[in-house]
Amino acid sequence: MKDSKPTSLDIAHLAGVSQPTVSRALRNSPLVSKETREKIQAIARELNYKVDVNASNLRSQSTKTLALLLCEDPGDSMINPFFLSMLGSITRAAAKEGYDLLVSFQQLSEDWRADYEDANKANGIIFLGYGDYTQYIDRISRLDQAGAHFITWGPVVPGQPGHFLGCDNTLGAYEATQHLIQLGRKHIAFIGDTSDDCPEFQDRYRGYLKALSEHGLKYNQQLHASANSTETMGFDATQTILERTEPFDSVFCCSDLMAIGTIQCLRENGYSVPDDIAVVGFDDIPTASHMTPPLTTVQQDTIKAGELLVENILSLINGEHIESRLLPPQLIIRKSCGS
Amino acid sequence: MKDSKPTSLDIAHLAGVSQPTVSRALRNSPLVSKETREKIQAIARELNYKVDVNASNLRSQSTKTLALLLCEDPGDSMINPFFLSMLGSITRAAAKEGYDLLVSFQQLSEDWRADYEDANKANGIIFLGYGDYTQYIDRISRLDQAGAHFITWGPVVPGQPGHFLGCDNTLGAYEATQHLIQLGRKHIAFIGDTSDDCPEFQDRYRGYLKALSEHGLKYNQQLHASANSTETMGFDATQTILERTEPFDSVFCCSDLMAIGTIQCLRENGYSVPDDIAVVGFDDIPTASHMTPPLTTVQQDTIKAGELLVENILSLINGEHIESRLLPPQLIIRKSCGS
DNA sequence: TAAGTCGCTGAATACGTATGCACGCTATTG
DNA sequence: CAATAGCGTGCATACGTATTCAGCGACTTA
Numbered sequence: 001m002k003d004s005k006p007t008s009l010d011i012a013h014l015a016g017v018s019q020p021t022v023s024r025a026l027r028n029s030p031l032v033s034k035e036t037r038e039k040i041q042a043i044a045r046e047l048n049y050k051v052d053v054n055a056s057n058l059r060s061q062s063t064k065t066l067a068l069l070l071c072e073d074p075g076d077s078m079i080n081p082f083f084l085s086m087l088g089s090i091t092r093a094a095a096k097e098g099y100d101l102l103v104s105f106q107q108l109s110e111d112w113r114a115d116y117e118d119a120n121k122a123n124g125i126i127f128l129g130y131g132d133y134t135q136y137i138d139r140i141s142r143l144d145q146a147g148a149h150f151i152t153w154g155p156v157v158p159g160q161p162g163h164f165l166g167c168d169n170t171l172g173a174y175e176a177t178q179h180l181i182q183l184g185r186k187h188i189a190f191i192g193d194t195s196d197d198c199p200e201f202q203d204r205y206r207g208y209l210k211a212l213s214e215h216g217l218k219y220n221q222q223l224h225a226s227a228n229s230t231e232t233m234g235f236d237a238t239q240t241i242l243e244r245t246e247p248f249d250s251v252f253c254c255s256d257l258m259a260i261g262t263i264q265c266l267r268e269n270g271y272s273v274p275d276d277i278a279v280v281g282f283d284d285i286p287t288a289s290h291m292t293p294p295l296t297t298v299q300q301d302t303i304k305a306g307e308l309l310v311e312n313i314l315s316l317i318n319g320e321h322i323e324s325r326l327l328p329p330q331l332i333i334r335k336s337c338g339s
Numbered sequence: 340m341k342d343s344k345p346t347s348l349d350i351a352h353l354a355g356v357s358q359p360t361v362s363r364a365l366r367n368s369p370l371v372s373k374e375t376r377e378k379i380q381a382i383a384r385e386l387n388y389k390v391d392v393n394a395s396n397l398r399s400q401s402t403k404t405l406a407l408l409l410c411e412d413p414g415d416s417m418i419n420p421f422f423l424s425m426l427g428s429i430t431r432a433a434a435k436e437g438y439d440l441l442v443s444f445q446q447l448s449e450d451w452r453a454d455y456e457d458a459n460k461a462n463g464i465i466f467l468g469y470g471d472y473t474q475y476i477d478r479i480s481r482l483d484q485a486g487a488h489f490i491t492w493g494p495v496v497p498g499q500p501g502h503f504l505g506c507d508n509t510l511g512a513y514e515a516t517q518h519l520i521q522l523g524r525k526h527i528a529f530i531g532d533t534s535d536d537c538p539e540f541q542d543r544y545r546g547y548l549k550a551l552s553e554h555g556l557k558y559n560q561q562l563h564a565s566a567n568s569t570e571t572m573g574f575d576a577t578q579t580i581l582e583r584t585e586p587f588d589s590v591f592c593c594s595d596l597m598a599i600g601t602i603q604c605l606r607e608n609g610y611s612v613p614d615d616i617a618v619v620g621f622d623d624i625p626t627a628s629h630m631t632p633p634l635t636t637v638q639q640d641t642i643k644a645g646e647l648l649v650e651n652i653l654s655l656i657n658g659e660h661i662e663s664r665l666l667p668p669q670l671i672i673r674k675s676c677g678s
Numbered sequence: 679t680a681a682g683t684c685g686c687t688g689a690a691t692a693c694g695t696a697t698g699c700a701c702g703c704t705a706t707t708g
Numbered sequence: 709c710a711a712t713a714g715c716g717t718g719c720a721t722a723c724g725t726a727t728t729c730a731g732c733g734a735c736t737t738a
Contacts, residue, residue: 005457007694018718023696033716050458054402055694058393058723068442084423091444100460103407103442105430118344119389120724121439231629260629267631287626290570290599292606346724357688362726372686394724397693459694 006047014047015040026051057120065100066313067122071129071136080229080257081285082302083128086153089306090126097314113148124149124313149316151309155199156324163316164324165308169200169282172298172329173207176280177252179296179331181215183339185250185278188212189223191237191262192254198228201254204282208252222246227258234261242269249277250337256281256288256297263291263336274338284332293335300329345386353386354379365390396459404439405652406461410468410475419568419596420624421641422467425492428645429465436653452487463488463652488655490648494538495663502655503663504647508539511637511668512546515619516591518635518670520554522678524589524617527551528562530576530601531593537567540593543621547591561585566597573600581608588616589676595620595627595636602630602675613677623671632674639668 008022015022017036024032025040032040043049057063068090070083087103094101102122116122125143127150129136137160143150144161151163180188190208192201212219222244227237234253238261241248251266253259259281263273271277273293281288284299305327312322333339347361354361356375363371364379371379382388396402407429409422426442433440441461455461464482466489468475476499482489483500490502519527529547531540551558561583566576573592577600580587590605592598598620602612610616612632620627623638644666651661672678 008696009694019694020696020719021717023694024717027696031716036716048457050454052397052459052694054393054397054459055723056696058391058397058725059694059696061723063393065441081420081423084420087442088444091442095443100441101443102404102439103426103430104434104440105427115389118387120391120393231625235629260626264629264631264633286570287599290574290603292603292631294603347726348724358724359689359726360687362724363687366726370686375686391724394693395726397695398724398726400693 005052006049007052008049011040011043011047011049014043061120063120063123064098065102065122066094066310067102067104067116067125069125069127069129070103070105071127080255080283081287082256082283082300085285085302086128086306089303090309091306093307093310097310099310099314113143113146117148123317124151126150126309126313127152127154129154149313151313151316151322153305153309155203156326157199163312163322165305165312166200166324166326167300167305167329168326169203169329170207170210172282172300172331173204173252173254174211175207175329175331176282176296176298177208177211178215179333179339180250180252180278180280180337181211181217183278183337185337186217187220187223187246187248187250188217189225189238189241189248189251190254191225191227191234191241191251191258193226193228194224195226198254204252204254220246223248227254229255229257231257231261231264234258235265236261238262238265239269242266250274251277251279253279253281256283256285256295259295259297259336260287260291263295274336278337280337288332289334291336296334296337296339297332298329299332301327344391345388346391347388350379350382350386350388353382400459402459402462403437404441404461405433405649406441406443406455406464408464408466408468409442409444410466419594419622420626421595421622421639424624424641425467425645428642429648430645432646432649436649438649438653452482452485456487462656463490465489465648465652466491466493468493488652490652490655490661492644492648494542495665496538502651502661504644504651505539505663505665506639506644506668507665508542508668509546509549511621511639511670512543512591512593513550514546514668514670515621515635515637516547516550517554518672518678519589519591519617519619519676520550520556522617522676524676525556526559526562526585526587526589527556528564528577528580528587528590529593530564530566530573530580530590530597532565532567533563534565537593543591543593559585562587566593568594568596570596570600570603573597574604575600577601577604578608581605590616590618592618592620595622595624595634598634598636598675599626599630602634613675617676619676627671628673630675635673635676635678636671637668638671640666 009019012019012022021032022040025037091101116125141161154164155166156164194202194205225237225240227233251262253262259279263279266273266277273279281295281297284297288295288297315322348358351358351361361379364376430440455464480500493503494505495503533541533544564576564579566572590601592601598618602618605612605616612618620634620636623636627634627636654661
């Protein structure tokens with residue numbers, strides 16, 4: 001019983017072979033005979049031997065690790081549950097490919113490539129984040145120029161540097177708005193930050209406008225309030241609209257979190273949801289189906305998204321070409337729109 | 340402009356010193372003169388040089404990385420928002436100490452120590468999880484015997500192997516229950532799995548019973564239903580109690596997620612919250628304050644918890660002794676109990 | 679002036695693995 | 709039988725850093 005961790009050399013001695021053979025055997029190299037391989041693997045299992053990833057990575061110059069950067073305001077303890085789903089599915093997808101996941105919520109440095117790839121901490125970077133986009137775009141551009149391997153979950157903006165994977169926000173918003181219209185709603189408020197900071201919300205805004213115009217409804221500036229994706233911002237934006245005393249019969253919220261705030265605000269002002277005012281959200285976070293009333297919303301397939309993000313980043317690492325693409329959203333109809 | 344990543348040797352050449360001096364300078368060793376050190380650091384900054392963590396770790400035999408294991412059912416895409424808060428605060432606390440965080444949601448292997456410490460992926464492991472505890476306890480024991488560095492967020496059970504940090508669940512539940520009693524509620528239902536699988540809920544159960552008995556109320560088996568921490572389980576458990584037709588005027592839910600399901604169920608059965616039935620939860624997840632009605636609940640200080648978890652695991656890594664301890668909870672009074 | 683001290687630097691080496699290359703052995707072919 | 713090919717293995721080395729030890733100059737002290 002040795003006191004220190006076993007190395008491939010220890011295994012080699014025990015198996016009566018050389019260290020390189022052990023290395024090959026453990027990586028299932030076809031170069032080593034089946035007999036030898038199994039013998040070595042048995043001994044390794046016996047000793048509970050694990051390859052030292054540092055030595056392995058140093059030699060092979062490739063860390064089997066991905067970095068996940070969550071670009072949310074770190075000061076706020078609230079993080080969108082939607083990203084938690086993504087985090088879960090990305091972790092699982094990465095694990096399936098034999099990759100570990102390094103998670104960070106903050107931006108300690110200006111140069112992510114240096115922090116992760118140059119430091120050999122990770123072979124690729126996945127970005128996740130709602131909003132505050134302009135804050136990051138130059139850093140992303142720099143990454144692209146530096147030839148880093150990274151992919152961003154977000155809107156596919158033509159001409160933008162880097163690779164993107166996102167949900168078809170325009171389509172999702174279009175379908176949700178259309179649904180409200182088909183239920184007879186004519187004065188549909190819109191809550192969400194449509195500045196360049198939030199290209200995702202901009203896309204949803206486009207879908208909203210498209211549905212309005214296709215059904216002959218006029219856009220009303222008075223029913224539009226900016227908000228980022230938190231309950232509180234949704235609450236406040238709704239309050240703002242209510243104070244304008246412009247009548248409305250429904251609200252399209254750019255995220256479920258905002259919808260939660262919106263519903264709370266409407267209730268506190270004496271409105272019933274959905275009888276007086278219908279509400280739809282976006283994301284289909286787990287809570288959506290358990291609210292009162294259950295929230296009609298646009299579902300993004302986080303499982304699929306996580307798998308594709310990992311698959312794409314691995315392709316990039318392997319030097320393959322990938323296309324930015326959009327995933328189809330799905331309208332989930334529940335009670336909050338009164339259907 | 341070299342095409343490959345700069346190494347400490349490159350810096351050494353440029354600075355006209357040897358590689359060891361570069362290594363020392365970059366680690367702020369007092370052995371190297373201020374003059375030389377600043378010169379080297381300037382060049383390193385210039386080249387955007389980053390220490391190769393693999394080489395560094397290999398040499399020093401210490402990865403500046405912690406592993407975070409989330410023991411939730413991986414099949415379920417729903418993850419308790421409470422853990423997300425913890426994840427955020429742990430990430431930040433780890434970053435402040437210069438540690439990276441490796442996150443995993445699944446239990447790919449039976450032997451976590453081998454997976455992380457022996458493989459030199461991480462120096463320590465932090466566990467996070469609600470319930471299914473018995474499923475992990477033997478693995479935790481094995482870790483303890485193997486001398487691994489790990490700490491678990493959870494109840495402090497005397498005699499249990501390993502180190503724990505948790506919230507004073509008994510006290511929290513006691514205060515919440517007492518609050519209901521003081522508001523005049525006399526028939527308080529209890530929702531939560533009190534089997535050995537959930538020692539945290541067992542502690543909350545104790546606090547609940549203590550409050551009842553101290554105020555001369557009798558425990559009623561009919562008002563007790565088991566549930567794990569999801570909205571759906573909370574819904575179902577509430578339905579079960581309702582079907583027993585035993586009258587009750589309030590519910591203590593072992594988690595906010597269950598409270599959400601409980602409130603939904605009560606509403607669908609025509610009860611008003613809090614007028615007919617008051618509800619309190621546990622955790623104070625972000626949604627709690629934005630529900631209708633806002634949820635009275637027991638807050639756990641996730642920021643403090645994350646910091647202490649990291650602080651403690653680092654102490655363990657440094658060979659110091661640590662004591663398991665409990666953090667004080669705080670009752671957050673909102674509208675769902677009708678105060 | 680010789681011995682000792684202090685401050686700084688470089689030479690040598692180790693960390694544990696992966697891989698290019700050469701080598702020996704057996705089987706095949708002409 | 710010689711030449712060739714194929715298979716399995718070992719030798720040597722490289723990955724980039726951190727640390728031990730020795731050395732060197734300058735400076736103090738007797």
